[in-house]
Amino acid sequence: MSTETQEHDPLLAHQFEDVEQQTDSYVLGMWVFLVTEVLFFGGMILAFILYRNMYFPAFAEAHQKLDWRLGGVNTIVLLTSSFTMAMAVWASQKRDYGKQLMFLTITVLCALAFLVIKYFEYSAKFEHHLVPGTNFHFDGQNQNGVQLFFGLYFALTGLHGFHVLVGVLVIGVLMFRVWKLRKQEQDYVPTELVGLYWHFVDIVWIFLYPMLYLLGGVHI
Amino acid sequence: MSAVAEPKTEKNYLNVDYSIKSWLTTLDHKRIGILYLVAITIFFMVGGFMALLIRTELATPQGDLLSSDQYNRAFTMHGVVLIFFFLLPSTPAVLGNFLLPIMIGARDVAFPKLNLASWYAFMIGGTLGVISLVLGGIDTGWTFYAPYSSNFSNTPVVWAIAGAFVAGFGNIATAVNFIVTIHKMRAPGLTWFRLPLFVWAQYATAVIGVLGTPVIAITIFLVAFERLTGMGIFDPARGGDPILMQHLFWFYSHPAVYIMILPAMGVTSEMIAAASQKRVFGYEFVAFSSLAIAIIGFLVWGHHLFVSGQSVFAGLVFSVLTFIVAIPSAIKTFNWVATMYKGNLQMNTPMFWAVAFLGLFLIGGLTGLFLSSLATDIHLHDTYFVVAHFHYIMVGGAIIGFIGGLHFWWPKITGRMYPESWGKAGAIMVFTGFSLTFLPQFVLGQLGMPRRYHTYPEEFQILHVLSTGGAYLLGFAMTTIIVYLAWSAKYGKPAPPNPWKAKGLEWETPSPPPTENFTYKVVVTEPAYNYHKDSGGHH
Ligand SMILES: [Cu+2]
Numbered sequence: 001m002s003t004e005t006q007e008h009d010p011l012l013a014h015q016f017e018d019v020e021q022q023t024d025s026y027v028l029g030m031w032v033f034l035v036t037e038v039l040f041f042g043g044m045i046l047a048f049i050l051y052r053n054m055y056f057p058a059f060a061e062a063h064q065k066l067d068w069r070l071g072g073v074n075t076i077v078l079l080t081s082s083f084t085m086a087m088a089v090w091a092s093q094k095r096d097y098g099k100q101l102m103f104l105t106i107t108v109l110c111a112l113a114f115l116v117i118k119y120f121e122y123s124a125k126f127e128h129h130l131v132p133g134t135n136f137h138f139d140g141q142n143q144n145g146v147q148l149f150f151g152l153y154f155a156l157t158g159l160h161g162f163h164v165l166v167g168v169l170v171i172g173v174l175m176f177r178v179w180k181l182r183k184q185e186q187d188y189v190p191t192e193l194v195g196l197y198w199h200f201v202d203i204v205w206i207f208l209y210p211m212l213y214l215l216g217g218v219h220i
Numbered sequence: 221m222s223a224v225a226e227p228k229t230e231k232n233y234l235n236v237d238y239s240i241k242s243w244l245t246t247l248d249h250k251r252i253g254i255l256y257l258v259a260i261t262i263f264f265m266v267g268g269f270m271a272l273l274i275r276t277e278l279a280t281p282q283g284d285l286l287s288s289d290q291y292n293r294a295f296t297m298h299g300v301v302l303i304f305f306f307l308l309p310s311t312p313a314v315l316g317n318f319l320l321p322i323m324i325g326a327r328d329v330a331f332p333k334l335n336l337a338s339w340y341a342f343m344i345g346g347t348l349g350v351i352s353l354v355l356g357g358i359d360t361g362w363t364f365y366a367p368y369s370s371n372f373s374n375t376p377v378v379w380a381i382a383g384a385f386v387a388g389f390g391n392i393a394t395a396v397n398f399i400v401t402i403h404k405m406r407a408p409g410l411t412w413f414r415l416p417l418f419v420w421a422q423y424a425t426a427v428i429g430v431l432g433t434p435v436i437a438i439t440i441f442l443v444a445f446e447r448l449t450g451m452g453i454f455d456p457a458r459g460g461d462p463i464l465m466q467h468l469f470w471f472y473s474h475p476a477v478y479i480m481i482l483p484a485m486g487v488t489s490e491m492i493a494a495a496s497q498k499r500v501f502g503y504e505f506v507a508f509s510s511l512a513i514a515i516i517g518f519l520v521w522g523h524h525l526f527v528s529g530q531s532v533f534a535g536l537v538f539s540v541l542t543f544i545v546a547i548p549s550a551i552k553t554f555n556w557v558a559t560m561y562k563g564n565l566q567m568n569t570p571m572f573w574a575v576a577f578l579g580l581f582l583i584g585g586l587t588g589l590f591l592s593s594l595a596t597d598i599h600l601h602d603t604y605f606v607v608a609h610f611h612y613i614m615v616g617g618a619i620i621g622f623i624g625g626l627h628f629w630w631p632k633i634t635g636r637m638y639p640e641s642w643g644k645a646g647a648i649m650v651f652t653g654f655s656l657t658f659l660p661q662f663v664l665g666q667l668g669m670p671r672r673y674h675t676y677p678e679e680f681q682i683l684h685v686l687s688t689g690g691a692y693l694l695g696f697a698m699t700t701i702i703v704y705l706a707w708s709a710k711y712g713k714p715a716p717p718n719p720w721k722a723k724g725l726e727w728e729t730p731s732p733p734p735t736e737n738f739t740y741k742v743v744v745t746e747p748a749y750n751y752h753k754d755s756g757g758h759h
Binding site: 013014015016021024025028029032033035036037039040041042043044046047050051054055131132133134136144145147148150151152155 | 434
């Protein structure tokens with residue numbers, strides 16, 4: 001294999017022999033990273049399921065304090081962003097960088113919309129003293145269980161929101177890169193990797209939304 | 221390839237650039253390995269100092285050196301520093317980083333920038349840990365059990381948790397890097413069953429790191445969340461369940477024992493093969509036993525909860541599974557002994573360390589079976605028997621494997637030989653000091669001495685004094701080793717490419733290796749440990 005000439009390929013990092021090896025490595029690396037993310041959220045989801053069984057009436061009562069309409073709107077917003085992200089990957093493979101930038105812009109706007117809606121939801125919880133801690137107040141017998149519900153609600157959605165925020169930053173960097181190099185041929189792999197991450201963030205929400213907002217009183 | 225290699229004149233990864241900046245911004249896996257080595261050596265000395273503090277206090281039955289509160293902080297910081305900031309990264313991040321790409325004939329790991337980022341994550345985590353120490357140290361025990369760590373501690377717990385959390389991401393990144401590197405970067409001809417067993421062990425370790433570390437991260441995140449917000453996820457007074465914390469913690473922390481011991485087992489396979497000049501007996505079994513440990517190791521965590529109110533049925537299941545996970549370790553041990561049998565034994569320093577590992581790991585493993593039996597565990601739980609058992613695994617196994625590996629590959633890493641007689645003396649002193657420290661603790665535990673107390677009845681003193689004496693010998697031995705290794709890195713005899721006449725790609729490149737690891741294109745045409753053929757003439 002003529003390593004000498006390939007060293008000069010600007011798209012090929014020095015540790016790889018050829019582009020195929022490089023692409024395979026990046027994609028596998030992303031999947032392994034997503035496995036760690038599954039376990040990261042998994043530990044907390046396990047805690048939620050356990051406490052939901054321990055304090056079923058409290059969790060059923062608490063979930064009514066969440067606005068399923070706002071959560072639903074956010075679900076639609078994220079699903080839309082997943083679609084535009086998939087389109088951006090497609091445009092990148094077609095080397096249509098104008099289209100790619102457009103789809104990435106819509107994706108970022110959706111992500112920001114999600115965060116804004118989440119902000120309104122959070123501030124409503126603050127006003128109603130449903131944030132765990134010294135200001136927490138809830139009338140009735142199920143105080144402890146309700147506080148646990150909201151503790152896990154904030155931990156889970158906060159962590160997910162943090163992932164959305166990271167996604168905004170990463171997509172922003174990607175857009176800048178695509179725009180800067182728009183005149184030349186680009187590797188589609190970075191877009192594909194960001195896409196994988198973004199779909200993962202959406203899928204986490206697809207689990208969180210029914211778990212937190214919808215299933216409150218349903219025995220499973 | 222074993223042509224004349226003169227480290228002085230040839231360009232290698234060490235003499236290519238001497239500036240501090242070139243080290244702190246390096247993307248070379250070998251240099252990153254050295255960065256880790258320097259960092260963890262400092263943490264090793266901090267944690268070792270704590271150990272001597274603990275043992276000095278325990279030389280007398282009264283609490284005369286430390287108050288009970290200070291004692292709690294000393295043993296907690298001893299555990300936190302040595303587990304999170306020394307043992308977890310030790311063999312993978314130092315020897316793995318240095319050797320893995322060379323052993324598979326690659327120029328570097330798959331993601332060199334991520335590799336450097338891992339080291340910085342580790343350093344930030346370590347700094348946060350040091351801050352918690354400077355602020356007085358924490359008193360929760362290294363396990364961060366709630367409610368010790370949540371409602372009942374006035375110490376800087378969140379700093380230590382943040383440290384372990386951030387350092388954990390360094391470990392995850394290293395694991396991701398290794399998995400991809402082993403899958404995608406192997407040289408042509410290097411099939412999975414031609415890989416050195418060290419690589420198999422690193423692979424199994426990385427799988428555990430990827431599956432386990434995120435769970436401990438989220439667990440201690442929740443503990444910190446509980447402390448900061450005042451909600452009671454693990455606090456029974458506010459509806460939480462402290463046993464859930466223990467389940468989540470050990471779901472990671474039992475497999476974490478294998479993160480520490482598996483790489484040391486990989487080192488041992490390499491040292492024994494080279495010192496016996498023989499292919500490792502039952503290569504496939506040793507390779508698969510690493511994967512078996514990685515998988516079954518995730519199913520045994522409940523043996524830490526036998527007396528925590530876990531149901532008897534769950535206890536039975538976890539007990540049986542724990543016995544089962546001992547089998548792959550036993551397979552390895554038998555195969556190592558069989559490798560030595562009728563081998564052309566070289567009684568060199570690496571062999572001394574390998575034999576020390578075998579003996580101590582055997583005792584550590586067998587005493588684990590006492591603890592996995594439900595009835596005996598009720599008597600032995602939280603006694604010095606447990607303390608002795610896990611130190612046999614973590615020090616007798618993991619640390620001795622790591623130091624042995626450092627000796628074995630030191631000529632490759634530094635291009636210098638250490639004084640052979642000091643190497644052997646170091647191994648003998650560590651073995652003796654270690655045994656003197658921890659053998660008496662099995663007896664203490666069996667007699668009923670609980671762990672984590674700084675005072676004890678008079679009749680235990682003789683055993684405690686023996687243990688303290690051993691600890692001082694061990695401390696002296698470790699200091700000696702650090703001194704002569706550091707000395708030899710500068711003043712030792714120049715090392716040939718293959719001082720042990722060992723097989724493996726790392727022995728075919730100069731000592732120390734060039735930045736790109738090989739000056740030629742690596743193609744592998746023979747199985748691992750191909751000792752019976754004539755040496756020379758491969759690739
Ligand atoms: Cu265990």
